[in-house]
Amino acid sequence: MTVDTSPGTEDDQDPAVAAVPASGTQAVDAAVQAAETVLTRRFGSAIGLVEPEALPGSGPATVVRARIAASPFGLPRTLVIKHYPDAPPRGAADPFAQEAVSYQLFTALPAEDRMCPELLAHDGPLRVIVIDDLGRAPTLWDKLRGQDARLAERALLSWARSLGRLHATTAGREADFEALLRRLGGFVPDEDTTPAVACARLPTLLAEAVGVTTPDDVRAYAENVCEASASSPYRAFSPVDLSPDNNLVTSGGVHFLDFERGLVRNALVDAAHLRVPFATCEDARALPSGMSEAMIAAWKAEVSGVWPALGDNEVLSAHLLDHQMLLVWVTTWADLGGAGAEVRPNRVAALVSWWRDLGTYAERGGRDEVAAHAREVAKALDARFGPGLELPLYPAFR
Numbered sequence: 001m002t003v004d005t006s007p008g009t010e011d012d013q014d015p016a017v018a019a020v021p022a023s024g025t026q027a028v029d030a031a032v033q034a035a036e037t038v039l040t041r042r043f044g045s046a047i048g049l050v051e052p053e054a055l056p057g058s059g060p061a062t063v064v065r066a067r068i069a070a071s072p073f074g075l076p077r078t079l080v081i082k083h084y085p086d087a088p089p090r091g092a093a094d095p096f097a098q099e100a101v102s103y104q105l106f107t108a109l110p111a112e113d114r115m116c117p118e119l120l121a122h123d124g125p126l127r128v129i130v131i132d133d134l135g136r137a138p139t140l141w142d143k144l145r146g147q148d149a150r151l152a153e154r155a156l157l158s159w160a161r162s163l164g165r166l167h168a169t170t171a172g173r174e175a176d177f178e179a180l181l182r183r184l185g186g187f188v189p190d191e192d193t194t195p196a197v198a199c200a201r202l203p204t205l206l207a208e209a210v211g212v213t214t215p216d217d218v219r220a221y222a223e224n225v226c227e228a229s230a231s232s233p234y235r236a237f238s239p240v241d242l243s244p245d246n247n248l249v250t251s252g253g254v255h256f257l258d259f260e261r262g263l264v265r266n267a268l269v270d271a272a273h274l275r276v277p278f279a280t281c282e283d284a285r286a287l288p289s290g291m292s293e294a295m296i297a298a299w300k301a302e303v304s305g306v307w308p309a310l311g312d313n314e315v316l317s318a319h320l321l322d323h324q325m326l327l328v329w330v331t332t333w334a335d336l337g338g339a340g341a342e343v344r345p346n347r348v349a350a351l352v353s354w355w356r357d358l359g360t361y362a363e364r365g366g367r368d369e370v371a372a373h374a375r376e377v378a379k380a381l382d383a384r385f386g387p388g389l390e391l392p393l394y395p396a397f398r
Contacts, residue, residue: 061082061096102116239261321361
């Protein structure tokens, strides 16, 4: 959650911009100091924060919940601080800038269209963000590992609706996002090249790892999908990290957190996760039969007003198959060591399940060559790492 930095001499420095010490307590203190400074500047009167509580996180930010001691401005009683002590290398994406700009984009929207906490203040030189505290609401992951299948189902449908609304309300806002990012000194990320790399290299990896040959027509289809995806007209904001522990289940619906990788991209890349649920999560599990279709319907209801073509089931299904295949290929390439990682045994059952599902959807979509290849890969993965691999359901559905 925090980044080690060397403590400097603070006697002649502004405390708010002094080097952040490495210890947890000092990092929390530095975050609170930075937040007090930016809030005071924002509202023109001293605002003190008390009872700081460090919150867990895996990114580069120190995350703190704190209570406002006293304020005449009607601010919430508690707020959340995200402090990024280290600037990124030159030319690299800046998680602080991407998160701050993401919140700026949403805070400009009406409250009913805001699928995240409200941005209260931020500062580039201090590298601090202060946002509304949504409280101790459960996450989507809490619902999935709970004991109530009905509550988990409702949470998943709410998540899909919120994802669709997030896409619908930010469609056509790419120029705004990039302008805000440049203004804050952020680096506008290029289109992700990972899908292109995976499509080029996965066939060789499959041949070497499990002895499956990828037919030329399947390879060509994957390459065409990859190229078309990068130029898709269905572009909108994406949190990128769609992990269930980054989504709070509130009475007003699911709200998204952690925009450190947030950017504008093809919304169908996100929608593919409705068929390959939480594919990028280390501990991805299975959903019950019919759940993905219900989630897709919820997402479609939100976006079809902005993108009418996606209201046609055949058009939407074709797009989803394309991006489902792309997601399965990218995930398989990464999990089988294509990105330099070792094969993780707990992920192989997920890969087997996702390739089987790809075969089923491809057959329904009339892509027989893709279906046959997907089933061959699933069978070969099971034989190589199994046999008899089955992806368990999330605990709530067992």
